[in-house]
Each structure stands twice: as structure tokens, then as C-alpha cells.
Amino acid sequence: MTPLKQSLELGLSLCRTCGLVVSREALRIDPRCPRCQSRIEQRTPFSIETTLAWLIAGIVFYIPANLLPVMHTSGLLGEQDSTILGGILEFWRSGDWDIALLIFIASVAVPFTKFIAIGLLLFTVRKNSRWQQHQRTVLYRIVEFIGYWSMLDVIVVALTSALMQFQVLGTAEPRAGIAFFCAVVVVTMLSALSFDPRLIWDRPA
Amino acid sequence: MSAAPTPPSEAELPTPAVQNRRWIPRLVWVVPIAAAVIGISLLVRNWANQGPQITISFLSGEGVQVGKTLVKYRDVTVGQVSAVVLSADHKTVVVSANLSKDVASLLKADTQFWIVRPRIGVGSVSGLETLLSGVYIGMKTGTATGRERQFTGLENPPALSHGPHGRELQLHAARAGSLGIGAPVYFRQFQVGRVIDENLQLDGSTRVTVFVEAPYDGFVTPVTRFWHASGIDVKLGADGLSVQTESLAAVLAGGLAFDNGPIEVMPAVAGMPGDFTLYKDETEAMAPPDGDPHYVRMRFSQALRGLDVGAPVEFVGVNIGSVVAVDLGYEREGNSFPVIVTAKLYPRRMGQAYEVLAAQGKTGSEETLAAFAGTLVRQGLRAQPRSASLLTGKLYIALDFLPASPRVAFDASIRPLELPTVNGSFQELEANIGRLVKKVNDLPLEQIAADLHTDLEDLHETLSELHTRALPNAEDTLSALHRTLASADRTLDVESPLQLGLTETLSETRSTLRAVRELADYLDRHPEALLRGRRPQKMPQGHAASSSETKP
Numbered sequence: 001m002t003p004l005k006q007s008l009e010l011g012l013s014l015c016r017t018c019g020l021v022v023s024r025e026a027l028r029i030d031p032r033c034p035r036c037q038s039r040i041e042q043r044t045p046f047s048i049e050t051t052l053a054w055l056i057a058g059i060v061f062y063i064p065a066n067l068l069p070v071m072h073t074s075g076l077l078g079e080q081d082s083t084i085l086g087g088i089l090e091f092w093r094s095g096d097w098d099i100a101l102l103i104f105i106a107s108v109a110v111p112f113t114k115f116i117a118i119g120l121l122l123f124t125v126r127k128n129s130r131w132q133q134h135q136r137t138v139l140y141r142i143v144e145f146i147g148y149w150s151m152l153d154v155i156v157v158a159l160t161s162a163l164m165q166f167q168v169l170g171t172a173e174p175r176a177g178i179a180f181f182c183a184v185v186v187v188t189m190l191s192a193l194s195f196d197p198r199l200i201w202d203r204p205a
Numbered sequence: 206m207s208a209a210p211t212p213p214s215e216a217e218l219p220t221p222a223v224q225n226r227r228w229i230p231r232l233v234w235v236v237p238i239a240a241a242v243i244g245i246s247l248l249v250r251n252w253a254n255q256g257p258q259i260t261i262s263f264l265s266g267e268g269v270q271v272g273k274t275l276v277k278y279r280d281v282t283v284g285q286v287s288a289v290v291l292s293a294d295h296k297t298v299v300v301s302a303n304l305s306k307d308v309a310s311l312l313k314a315d316t317q318f319w320i321v322r323p324r325i326g327v328g329s330v331s332g333l334e335t336l337l338s339g340v341y342i343g344m345k346t347g348t349a350t351g352r353e354r355q356f357t358g359l360e361n362p363p364a365l366s367h368g369p370h371g372r373e374l375q376l377h378a379a380r381a382g383s384l385g386i387g388a389p390v391y392f393r394q395f396q397v398g399r400v401i402d403e404n405l406q407l408d409g410s411t412r413v414t415v416f417v418e419a420p421y422d423g424f425v426t427p428v429t430r431f432w433h434a435s436g437i438d439v440k441l442g443a444d445g446l447s448v449q450t451e452s453l454a455a456v457l458a459g460g461l462a463f464d465n466g467p468i469e470v471m472p473a474v475a476g477m478p479g480d481f482t483l484y485k486d487e488t489e490a491m492a493p494p495d496g497d498p499h500y501v502r503m504r505f506s507q508a509l510r511g512l513d514v515g516a517p518v519e520f521v522g523v524n525i526g527s528v529v530a531v532d533l534g535y536e537r538e539g540n541s542f543p544v545i546v547t548a549k550l551y552p553r554r555m556g557q558a559y560e561v562l563a564a565q566g567k568t569g570s571e572e573t574l575a576a577f578a579g580t581l582v583r584q585g586l587r588a589q590p591r592s593a594s595l596l597t598g599k600l601y602i603a604l605d606f607l608p609a610s611p612r613v614a615f616d617a618s619i620r621p622l623e624l625p626t627v628n629g630s631f632q633e634l635e636a637n638i639g640r641l642v643k644k645v646n647d648l649p650l651e652q653i654a655a656d657l658h659t660d661l662e663d664l665h666e667t668l669s670e671l672h673t674r675a676l677p678n679a680e681d682t683l684s685a686l687h688r689t690l691a692s693a694d695r696t697l698d699v700e701s702p703l704q705l706g707l708t709e710t711l712s713e714t715r716s717t718l719r720a721v722r723e724l725a726d727y728l729d730r731h732p733e734a735l736l737r738g739r740r741p742q743k744m745p746q747g748h749a750a751s752s753s754e755t756k757p
Binding site (some may be wrong): 046049050053054056057058060061063064067068080183187194 | 234236237239241243247248251273
């Protein structure tokens with residue numbers, strides 16, 4: 001593939017908010033986008049570091065999110081604290097493999113995908129790798145897209161807790177785990193957001 | 206689109222702004238650090254709150270599910286089963302459970318665990334909630350000081366898992382009877398406790414553990430007696446029929462009752478405070494303690510049909526023991542088969558005599574008691590079988606003073622003591638009856654009957670003669686008599702002429718007699734009148750003149 005000219009070489013900058021291409025000359029006077037007034041950077045400053053920080057926070061939050069129970073149900077047949085993995089196993093065992101699969105994808109597969117993908121992007125960018133630049137950009141788009149799907153779990157717990165309030169017959173309450181899981185989702189989304197995909201295409205100076 | 210280029214501004218690149226920006230990424234690092242701190246603090250807290258993990262071995266793990274079966278203390282969840290595995294020898298099921306930290310202090314060496322399953326008994330229904338929720342593991346803390354992490358689960362729940370305050374008492378009995386765990390304990394027909402355990406001791410006796418609830422455990426004193434209250438007690442006494450029972454539940458499921466025994470006597474078994482003897486019934490419980498039995502042997506030279514093991518031995522009419530064995534002996538000389546009766550006697554039942562002995566300190570050893578028995582034998586104490594009831598033919602052994610009986614040697618050194626005997630009165634009675642029957646047999650009954658017969662025939666003849674001859678005459682006589690009486694009746698009537706005549710005659714006679722009396726009076730005053738005749742009277746004139754004229 002013949003290397004295309006980069007914006008750096010053309011003296012142009014892209015507004016990441018509204019997509020406006022601005023000449024660097026103009027930005028010297030006013031670093032803000034003339035259209036949407038958001039700040040335009042040549043490259044998001046300290047993008048790698050920020051992304052890494054959020055990513056680590058996400059991974060750290062992911063541990064208690066899985067260890068702590070996310071929901072407490074009590075009913076005629078006793079009471080129970082369910083963790084995410086425990087819930088998946090329970091659904092799987094009771095034959096609801098579709099629900100188990102859905103929860104597994106939303107709460108295990110997606111976060112892990114994000115961790116690995118962001119980690120990979122960070123690593124390759126750091127190495128100034130020229131490997132699969134296009135694919136990596138697609139990967140970044142995917143990560144951005146699937147980010148909020150992890151909120152599915154949080155919504156399930158919120159709905160269940162809100163709907164299942166039958167006093168003696170059965171009640172469900174959220175537990176600390178779901179807050180951590182929510183934090184994982186938010187933090188990984190912030191991580192993906194703070195990553196500057198343009199770095200993928202940067203050539204070593 | 207872009208702003209106009211301004212060449213001079215190129216020199217004034219905002220380098221300080223770069224410095225400023227450097228703070229932003231550092232600030233971002235706060236997030237993972239905060240996450241790590243939160244995570245670590247959670248881990249630490251979790252670790253700090255990690256309760257003890259215990260293992261309990263049960264014979265059966267029926268219904269126990271990993272992750273579902275709960276451990277409950279006072280019906281509050283304190284833990285959860287984390288694993289169920291077979292023990293190494295495959296004989297028990299080892300249940301591991303994670304308990305919460307705050308119950309760690311309850312895990313004493315004698316803390317008890319049991320699986321709560323639904324139970325339905327006559328006396329109680331329990332664990333019904335487990336029908337829906339599945340079994341759970343009950344827990345009852347102990348009192349021992351040592352900590353323990355490995356327990357052996359109970360197969361039956363303790364009747365009192367976490368009871369109110371009260372006292373646990375141990376009752377010793379030869380037989381537990383129809384008691385079950387949970388059977389009620391009554392004090393004056395009021396349920397105050399329950400049987401919480403019963404087990405067979407190694408010596409074959411049973412130990413019943415009862416729990417008496419708090420306000421009522423004060424009724425249990427060292428003199429308290431416990432007895433079986435199950436069943437219905439029907440007594441036919443001198444004051445009529447009396448039926449006594451503690452409660453219907455006790456009739457069905459068995460039960461215990463207690464009350465204070467006679468205050469003056471201390472309990473026979475007083476090993477520990479809280480150890481009591483369980484008596485068969487109230488009468489036995491309330492009887493003064495018997496003390497240790499002493500065995501005696503009696504040799505009877507007569508058949509003792511009707512003498513059973515357990516038959517009473519009475520001393521001067523008071524039951525002081527019972528027969529424990531009736532054996533057939535054999536004596537070479539004379540080739541006889543005496544009946545050897547072994548009996549146990551309770552000297553305490555002898556009342557004041559025992560007290561006197563005790564005061565002299567003679568009750569301590571067998572020897573002194575034997576010596577005392579020796580003196581009694583010298584005074585004529587003999588054992589004698591007697592008939593307890595003519596209806597059933599049962600016998601009892603009477604120890605009585607029979608001074609007329611021949612003297613016998615008494616060896617106080619034989620164990621068991623051998624008491625001299627005399628033959629039973631019932632046999633004498635039998636002999637007397639035999640003699641009587643013989644005499645009756647000897648009577649010339651036929652002769653007497655024949656004589657009687659002829660006499661009766663004579664009597665009959667006499668009577669018929671009387672009937673045919675004497676009776677018609679008697680009839681005539683009677684009618685004649687009747688007539689006579691009628692005429693007599695008529696004669697004696699007030700209106701009859703005879704009566705009238707008689708009345709007149711009598712009045713005549715009366716006036717005559719009055720005249721004679723007047724004459725006599727006159728003559729008494731005037732004796733000369735006999736000679737001179739009557740003179741007229743002077744005064745009073747009227748009367749004198751008239752009276753003097755009528756008289757001569």
C-alpha cells in the first residue's frame with residue numbers, strides 16, 4: 001500500500017467532535033474549532049497515558065464486579081446472592097442457555113474484548129507498529145460501538161429490582177457488584193474515548 | 206475557512222499551556238489508583254469479614270445442597286454450605302460451611318449442628334417450613350470454652366435448639382417407658398418443660414434429659430421426685446373409683462410429672478444437682494426412699510403354688526419387700542424338695558425400728574442387721590406363706606411373731622440371711638376343712654333321713670285326723686259361742702229391763718241407807734230415844750216440826 005499523505009504533512013487538523021478539517025495555521029490563532037468551538041488538537045494530548053489509566057481502572061473495577069454479588073433475591077424458596085458468573089451458570093444449568101449466552105456476552109465477553117482490544121491498540125501504538133493499521137482502526141470503531149452494550153447487565157438488575165417487589169413472595173435488590181460493573185462499563189468507555197485512533201497511523205518521526 | 210495567517214504570532218507559541226496540560230494525564234491516574242484502593246479495601250474488608258469455615262459430618266446428607274443450604278442459628282442465617290463431600294472412609298458426609306464472622310465466637314467445642322427436616326410427632330410438629338425451602342442446618346452453641354472447627358452433626362435435632370432460660374436435669378430410670386423426645390413435663394398438671402433427650406446408658410439403664418423452663422425450674426428442689434405421667438391411672442380405693450391423668454397428650458405421647466417429695470427425706474440418688482431418679486408412678490415416687498435392699502432366703506417345706514416373683518413380703522402387715530426368686534431345692538437327707546424363696550427386704554420400710562437402729566449406728570453393716578434379725582427370730586419371728594386372696598389363690602410371705610413356734614437355730618453369718626419358716630396357715634385351714642368334711646361324711650345321714658321321714662309321716666296323719674274330726678266340732682262350738690255372746694250383749698244393753706230394774710233398785714237402796722244413817726245419827730245424839738221415843742225438836746222450828754212428824 002502506498003503510504004498516503006498524513007494530515008501532519010498537509011498542515012491540517014481534524015476536529016474530533018464535528019469532523020471539520022481545519023488548517024493548522026488557523027489553529028495557531030485560536031485552537032478551537034470554528035464550527036463547534038471544541039478544542040482541536042493535532043493529536044489528543046497524552047492519549048496513550050490517559051487511555052492506559054482508564055483501562056487499568058476498568059480492569060481493577062472488573063474484579064470486584066465479578067466477585068461481589070450483583071443482586072440479592074429472596075423468596076419463598078430462600079434467599080440468594082447472585083454474582084454475574086453464578087447467574088450465568090445458573091441460567092445455563094436450568095436450560096436457559098440463550099439468556100446465559102446473552103448475559104455472558106454482555107458482561108464477560110464484551111468487557112474482555114474491550115480490555116484486550118484497547119490493550120492491543122495501546123501496545124501497537126506505543127511500538128509505532130505499522131502492522132494491520134486498517135484492521136486496528138476497525139477494531140477501535142468496534143470497541144467504541146460495543147462499549148455501551150455492557151450496560152445490559154446493569155439494566156437487567158435495575159429492571160429486576162424495580163419489578164420484582166412482591167414482599168413475601170419474592171424481592172430482588174441490587175448489590176455492590178453491579179455498581180462496580182457499571183463503573184467498569186463507564187471507565188472502559190472513557191478509556192476508548194480517550195484513545196486517539198490517529199495514533200495508529202502515525203509514522204515514527 | 207481558516208483564519209488569516211499571522212506571522213508574528215509564530216514566535217509566541219503557548220509553551221506554558223503545554224506545561225498546564227501535563228497535569229491532566231496525571232490527574233487521570235487517580236482513577237485507577239482509586240479503583241485499586243477501593244478494590245484492595247474491599248478485599249481487605251472481605252478478608253476481615255471472612256467468617257470461619259467449619260466442617261460438619263453427618264451420616265446422611267439428604268437434602269443438603271452446596272450454595273443453597275443455609276446454616277441457621279436462632280432461625281437467622283449465619284452461614285451457607287460450601288461443599289458436601291464424602292469422608293475418607295465413605296461412612297459419613299462431610300459438609301463444609303462458611304459462617305459469618307460474628308458467629309465465630311459461638312463455635313465452641315460442644316456446639317451442635319443438625320439438619321432440620323420436617324418432623325411430625327404426636328407431641329409436636331416441627332420444621333414444616335423446610336418442606337418449601339429445603340433443609341437447613343440448625344446450630345446450637347455450647348458452653349465449653351474451647352474453639353472448634355470440625356463438628357459431628359446430630360442425627361436428631363435437640364428438642365431445645367435455642368431454648369428459653371431454664372434448667373437441664375438428668376433423670377435416671379430403669380426403663381424410659383413410652384417417652385419420646387419432646388414429651389411434656391408437668392408440674393401439677395401444668396406443662397413446664399420437655400424431654401430433650403433420652404439415651405441408653407452402658408449399664409442398661411436409661412438417662413432422660415429434661416428441660417424445665419425458667420420460672421418453673423425453681424420448683425425443682427433436691428427433694429423433687431419425677432415420675433412417669435403417661436397413661437391413665439385408675440384406682441379403686443376405699444373412697445371409690447378415681448381416674449387420674451396429666452393430659453391427653455401425655456396419655457398418647459407419654460410424659461413426666463414432678464412434685465416435691467416428702468420433705469424430711471433426702472433423695473436416694475443425689476450424685477449431682479440435677480440428677481434425679483425417675484419413678485414408675487406417683488405412688489412409688491412419693492414413697493419414702495427404700496434404701497438398699499437386703500436379701501434373705503427362706504426354706505419352705507410345703508408347696509407354694511401361687512407365690513410369684515414380686516409377691517409382697519409383709520412384716521406385721523406392712524410391705525417391706527418382695528419375692529425375687531422361687532426355686533426348688535433338694536435335700537439329700539430325707540429326699541425332700543423344699544421351696545427356697547429369695548426375697549429382698551428394705552429395712553428402711555420398718556419405720557421407727559429402722560430409725561432406732563440408725564440412731565444406734567447399726568444400719569451400716571450387714572452384720573449388725575443380721576444380729577438384729579437374730580434377736581427378732583429369737584422373739585419368734587417366722588416367715589409364713591399366707592393367702593393374699595381366696596379368689597386368686599395368690600400367696601404372699603408374712604413375717605410375723607409366732608412365739609408358740611418351736612425354737613430354731615439362727616445363723617447370722619450365712620449370706621443371704623436365712624429366716625426360719627413355718628408352714629402356711631392356709632394348709633392348716635385345709636387340714637381342718639378336711640377333718641370337718643370327714644366328720645360330715647361319718648354322720649349317719651341315711652338313718653337320720655329315714656327317721657325324719659317316719660316322723661314326718663306321723664305328723665301328717667295327726668294333722669289329717671285333726672282336720673277331719675276336730676274341725677267340724679270346733680265350728681259348732683264357735684257358732685254356739687257366738688249366740689251366747691249375742692244374748693249377753695242384749696242383756697247388758699243400757700235400755701234392757703234388767704238394767705232399768707237394777708238402776709231403780711240401786712236408788713231405792715241409796716235412800717234406804719240414807720234413812721238408816723239419819724237414824725243412827727239421831728240415836729247417837731239422843732240415845733234415850735230408844736227408851737223414850739222421839740222428841741220434837743225445838744229449833745229450827747219449821748224443819749224440826751216437819752222432820753219430827755215423819756219420824757217415829
